[in-house]
Amino acid sequence: MTHRIEQVNKLIRREISELLQHQVKDPRLGSFVAVTEVSTSPDLRYAKIFVSRIANEEEKQETLSVLAAAAGFFRNELARRLRLRRIPKLSFQWDDSIRRGDHLLQLIDQVTTQSTSDQHKG
Numbered sequence: 593m594t595h596r597i598e599q600v601n602k603l604i605r606r607e608i609s610e611l612l613q614h615q616v617k618d619p620r621l622g623s624f625v626a627v628t629e630v631s632t633s634p635d636l637r638y639a640k641i642f643v644s645r646i647a648n649e650e651e652k653q654e655t656l657s658v659l660a661a662a663a664g665f666f667r668n669e670l671a672r673r674l675r676l677r678r679i680p681k682l683s684f685q686w687d688d689s690i691r692r693g694d695h696l697l698q699l700i701d702q703v704t705t706q707s708t709s710d711q712h713k714g
Contacts, residue, residue, distance in 0.1 A: 594634070600676065601630040604639055607673055608666055615669070620658050622647065628687040632680055639680035642687035652686055659684040 609627045622645055629642040647655060659666075663682045671679045 597632055597634060597636075600632050600636065601639075603674055604632065604641070604670065604680075605630040607670055608641060611666060611669055616662065616665075618658050618662075620654050621645075622651065622655070625655060625659075626690075628689065636676070636678050636680055639682050641682055641684050643684055644687040644690050656684055656686060 605627050608630075612621070612625050612627065625643050625645045627641060628644050630639055631642070632639040641659075643655065643659065645651075645655060660683070663684070666682055667679050670676075
């Protein structure tokens with residue numbers, strides 16, 4: 593990934609996070625939606641916005657549909673805020689890495705607890 597693409601990714605991530613915190617007031621999004629990553633295509637035509645929040649499957653789908661419906665708003669705001677020749681078309685994707693990380697921590701805790709109890713037996 594080129595330095596320019598990395599910079600564009602950082603800019604888009606920062607701006608969309610800011611917009612979600614201060615501009616978007618849709619109650620279906622809940623209190624906290626995190627933009628975890630942005631991946632822009634090399635030609636800057638498309639950007640995948642990875643988001644996460646604590647949610648069940650139904651809330652996850654609703655979050656993605658609300659964000660997809662607001663993609664035009666986000667794109668217009670990015671055009672207004674960023675000095676880019678081309679503003680990429682935005683698509684929102686769910687990022688499960690937080691949930692996976694939590695699951696891994698639970699597994700590590702289980703193994704650690706079992707290992708400790710096995711040492712006390714012997």
